[in-house]
Amino acid sequence: MADTTVLIVGGGFAGVTCAQHLAKHNVDVILLDQNNYHQFQPMLYQVATAQVAAYDIARPLRGIFHRDKTVDLRRTAAASIDPTTRSVTTASGSVLSGEYLVMAAGAQANFFGTPGAAEHALPLYSVNDAERLRAHILDVLDATVDRPKLVDRGSLNFVIVGGGPTGVETAGALAEVLRDVVPDRYRSLAAPAKVHLVDLGDVLLAPFSDKAHTYAAKRLERDGVTLHLGVGVKEVLQDRVTLTDGTEIITRTVIWGGGEKPADVIATAGLPTGRGGRIDVQRDLTVAGHPRVYVLGDAANVPGADGVILAQLGSVAQQSGAWAARNILDSIAGKPGRAFRYKDKGIMAMIGRNAAVAEMGPHRHEVEGPVAFAAWLGVHAMLLSGIRSKIDAFIAWGWDYFSKNRATAVVDGPDAARIEWGDDDHGERPEFEPHPAGS
Numbered sequence: 392m393a394d395t396t397v398l399i400v401g402g403g404f405a406g407v408t409c410a411q412h413l414a415k416h417n418v419d420v421i422l423l424d425q426n427n428y429h430q431f432q433p434m435l436y437q438v439a440t441a442q443v444a445a446y447d448i449a450r451p452l453r454g455i456f457h458r459d460k461t462v463d464l465r466r467t468a469a470a471s472i473d474p475t476t477r478s479v480t481t482a483s484g485s486v487l488s489g490e491y492l493v494m495a496a497g498a499q500a501n502f503f504g505t506p507g508a509a510e511h512a513l514p515l516y517s518v519n520d521a522e523r524l525r526a527h528i529l530d531v532l533d534a535t536v537d538r539p540k541l542v543d544r545g546s547l548n549f550v551i552v553g554g555g556p557t558g559v560e561t562a563g564a565l566a567e568v569l570r571d572v573v574p575d576r577y578r579s580l581a582a583p584a585k586v587h588l589v590d591l592g593d594v595l596l597a598p599f600s601d602k603a604h605t606y607a608a609k610r611l612e613r614d615g616v617t618l619h620l621g622v623g624v625k626e627v628l629q630d631r632v633t634l635t636d637g638t639e640i641i642t643r644t645v646i647w648g649g650g651e652k653p654a655d656v657i658a659t660a661g662l663p664t665g666r667g668g669r670i671d672v673q674r675d676l677t678v679a680g681h682p683r684v685y686v687l688g689d690a691a692n693v694p695g696a697d698g699v700i701l702a703q704l705g706s707v708a709q710q711s712g713a714w715a716a717r718n719i720l721d722s723i724a725g726k727p728g729r730a731f732r733y734k735d736k737g738i739m740a741m742i743g744r745n746a747a748v749a750e751m752g753p754h755r756h757e758v759e760g761p762v763a764f765a766a767w768l769g770v771h772a773m774l775l776s777g778i779r780s781k782i783d784a785f786i787a788w789g790w791d792y793f794s795k796n797r798a799t800a801v802v803d804g805p806d807a808a809r810i811e812w813g814d815d816d817h818g819e820r821p822e823f824e825p826h827p828a829g830s
């Protein structure tokens with residue numbers, strides 16, 4: 392459609408889906424992302440625990456849109472957003488604008504001001520985070536083989552902060568790798584590794600049912616995870632973490648899954664924010680007073696049909712992206728936007744091989760174990776298929792994992808995540824750049 396440009400900030404589930412729908416109608420789109428790839432966040436912890444490679448869960452944006460001639464991709468960070476002029480100033484100082492602006496910059500880790508967390512904890516929000524964490528885990532294991540006394544300095548204690556899906560899934564996967572794979576590959580380790588999970592709440596997987604809370608806790612405890620529930624993190628130091636009940640855990644690995652907040656650039660728009668610092672949007676996904684500005688996915692408080700804010704989920708982001716595109720097409724055609732209707736597929740979390748919890752559909756039909764695992768796989772395959780055509784690798788991973796055909800693999804990490812042990816080691820930790828393969 393000539394003369395109308397839609398400027399989209401963020402190539403996550405929401406931004407990519409919106410651009411894909413607009414491209415089908417030949418609308419000119421500028422899609423801007425700080426990375427040159429789209430990432431599949433639900434599988435970040437599999438990368439962090441060396442079960443899959445980064446290129447299995449990231450896909451170059453230029454590959455996704457190679458047939459869409461109306462989509463102009465820009466790999467650049469948005470530094471600030473002006474909703475009045477529907478324009479974005481990039482980190483390099485150029486200004487881009489559109490007749491419509493879609494803000495879909497997602498979220499980032501929220502440390503809630505916990506002293507030392509931003510400096511010493513490892514968040515799990517991007518492919519870079521996952522690769523850094525994987526390299527860090529491999530580094531502490533290798534260092535401990537080399538210098539067994541590091542066990543006394545917490546090298547084999549792994550602390551995960553957050554008892555929501557991210558924390559539970561990471562704890563389950565890490566415990567499994569440390570139990571099933573590490574003793575075989577690191578035969579001379581002086582002691583078994585320990586996983587601790589800390590959460591301020593009294594239960595795991597709070598948005599799920601009581602039954603799921605109990606199931607997740609029992610399953611993790613069975614896998615050797617020590618739960619610290621009803622306890623907060625007071626401080627994260629380079630060599631330990633202290634909890635609000637006075638517990639001190641000597642460790643070099645604190646993984647942060649303790650909450651999220653919108654990407655920094657979202658606040659620069661100066662739009663009204665609500666719960667979680669996210670931008671409140673109207674039922675048609677536009678911002679009040681800005682009829683051609685849409686905020687989607689994790690950056691927004693997206694209301695469901697009952698007005699209740701929907702959770703920050705891939706399916707919410709994806710569906711809001713498709714819906715915004717339809718409303719933009721209607722608006723171009725001079726029609727009013729329609730209120731977003733979310734098709735609720737439920738909520739689910741995978742705790743480990745053969746163990747998951749799923750509450751399916753709007754009525755939250757509850758399943759656990761292998762059936763829930765299959766449901767997780769089905770729903771995530773659907774989510775992935777919206778972005779990429781080939782999901783065979785994902786399905787193969789899922790079923791091999793489920794059926795134990797494939798051992799969980801510890802792959803070589805970049806030789807880089809040097810840890811400051813504070814004595815003879817002065818290595819620096821360099822930055823990582825993932826290199827997603829193929830398109």
Ligand SMILES: Cc1cc2nc3c(=O)[nH]c(=O)nc-3n(C[C@H](O)[C@H](O)[C@H](O)COP(=O)(O)OP(=O)(O)OC[C@H]3O[C@@H](n4cnc5c(N)ncnc54)[C@H](O)[C@@H]3O)c2cc1C
Pocket residue numbers: 400401402403404405406423424425426428429430431432433434435436467468469470495496497498515516556557654655656687688689690703704705706708709739
């Ligand atoms: C570890 C983890 C596990 C998860 N597991 C599940 C799950 O199992 N099921 C599920 O449904 N959901 C899951 N989620 C949530 C789901 O991934 C998110 O809800 C979804 O990705 C949100 O989509 P989005 O498009 O809003 O943002 P994102 O997917 O985060 O995309 C935002 C994009 O904006 C870009 N960006 C940010 N800032 C800028 C800037 N200044 N300039 C340019 N670009 C920028 C980013 O690079 C990114 O590409 C998980 C999330 C995490 C972190």
